[in-house]
Amino acid sequence: MEPNTENKLDEVQRQIFDRIAKNDVNGFKQLITQLKEGVDFVDEDGMTPLQHACCKGNKEAVQILLDMGADIHFNKHGADYTPLHFAALSGNTEVCRLILDAGINPSSLNSVSRTASQMAAFVGNHSCVETINNYVPRKTLEYYTRVQGQQKEPLIPPGMMDLFHQFVIEINLHPVRIALNLQSLGLLKNLQGLKKTLELMCDKEMKKTNDVNELMAFKFHYLGWIVSELMRCEEQCKAQRKEKLNEVDAGKHDFVELFIKRVLKENKIGQLDYIEFTLRDCVREFPFRDCTVFRQVVSQLAAKDPQPALVVFRNAINGHRGFADDTSYCSSCGNEKPDKKCSKCKQVKYCDRECQRLHWFMHKKTCARPTSNATASTSTSSAKEPIDTAELHEELSKITTS
Ligand SMILES: [Zn+2]
Ligand SMILES: [Zn+2]
Known part of the structure; x- marks a missing residue:
């Protein structure tokens, strides 16, 4: 069998590009098994099947190509777009996630010195901007799943690593969503370790010698704060139960419900008092006062007629979305586009x-x-x-x- 030269595609390769262009996943699946020499080949524009699939925002095709060993770093594209640049332009956050999980460096620049996140912002794909900017590589979390120094056991049990990762990269910062995520991921039994880990992650991020990401440090501090508020609710529920021993346990995680009700409770003029107070406390306790994000949040909260603290936090961490944003949000947890x-x-x-x-x-x-x-x-x-x-x-x- 003659090996293909770079510019000469065989019929199967040509058809693979064609199926991806048409979003024909079934046809693509059939053809891909007939490939003889791997999936890293390029078309006349220097684009690989992976880059095309990212460009189309086709999650299934991207997953298949990654499973088949597609090299995320293989690049012959004239403008130096990585698969993440294409994914960011497609607007599909799940495709961005797949490429990030595969280990792409999100700071990679294209030939006009733009990161994937900047490209996404340029075309108004805000969810992709947030997905990329909130991403934390798994390997930075591994440290906390190992026994360190005097510890008897690691802060995060190794078996919870993936769940903790999912929790940390979540882009919705609404306290109700954070609590519901902890519940659905099964992380509620390990709140103490989680809180400590998030504090350490904040500290480590701010003390890095280069590429300090203040926003992520602030986010870790905030997540740790919400976790400690949940722990406070847990304590209160335990105390109440001791007082009324004759009452049957209302449910294992009733403290989550207590916390959520506290968050959603509006005062007479529709403001969320608890969240307003606790987020202000959260800022006050941020240990690194000599940084931009701290000064920015403080000055916004101290302004005359300030925006709600939750909005200030969201804008600080995820950036402003601009005036044209008409996205709808879940009235309970703040998720985007609830149906x-x-x-x-x-x-x-x-x-x-x-x-x-x-x-x-x-x-x-x-x-x-x-x-x-x-x-x-x-x-x-x-x-x-x-x-x-x-x-x-x-x-x-x-x-x-x-
Ligand atoms: Zn109604
Ligand atoms: Zn919701």
Whole structure:
């Protein structure tokens, strides 16, 4: 069999580019098995199948190519775009994640000295900007899964490494989402180790000799703060249980519910008092005061008519999204583009029933059918309090996809 030269593609290779261009994953899968010499070959523009699949934002094709050993560093592209540059331009955050997990250096520059994240910002792919900027390589976390110095056991059990990684790279900084993530990832039983690890990660980031990422250090401090707030709720729940021994345990993780209710509880003018106070405490406790992110957050919180602290934090860590941002957010956990909404008033959106259930204790005060006008609705629906659980269940069963 004659080996191919760089510029001469065989028929299978040519068709592979064609299938990727057409997003024909099934056709692509069939052809890829017929390749004789690996997946790192280029078309007339110097692009590999991996780069094309990234450009198309085709997660499945990207995954197949990576599984087949595609080299993320193999680059013949004239403008020096890495697969991450193409992924960032495609707008698909999952493809960005796959390439980051494969070990790409996110600071790699293209021929016009732009990083992938800057390219994503340029075309308005904010989620990709956030995905790339919040990324932490697995290997920086491995240290904490090993026994260090006087420790008897590591701060993070090695088996939890992947879960901890998922937790740390999450881009949604809403405290409710952080708590729900800890719960769904099964990390609640290790809050103490998690808190210590995040403190150490913050410290280590700020004390690096070069390439200090202040924003990530601040994020680690913030995540550690939320974890310690959850631990406080856990203590309170334990104390309450001791007081009322005759009451049956309401559920293992009732402290998560306590924390979430605290976060979502609005005062009379719709502000989130608890979050406002605790985030201000969180800033006050940030140990590195001589850095840009600290000064920026402090000056914004001290401004006349400041934005909510959570917004200040989000903007500080993830950057401003600009005025044209009309993205909708889950009223409970702040996730982007939730696809469910309250079937009764159609005014608020949620990721799922759980998010709706958690927010209902606040939302029931303002929820009403869209036919009644705003002033009438508040007086009628809030007067019916407390709404019995049967009504909430009925409400939840009616949740619709918008
Ligand atoms: Zn949600
Ligand atoms: Zn409603």
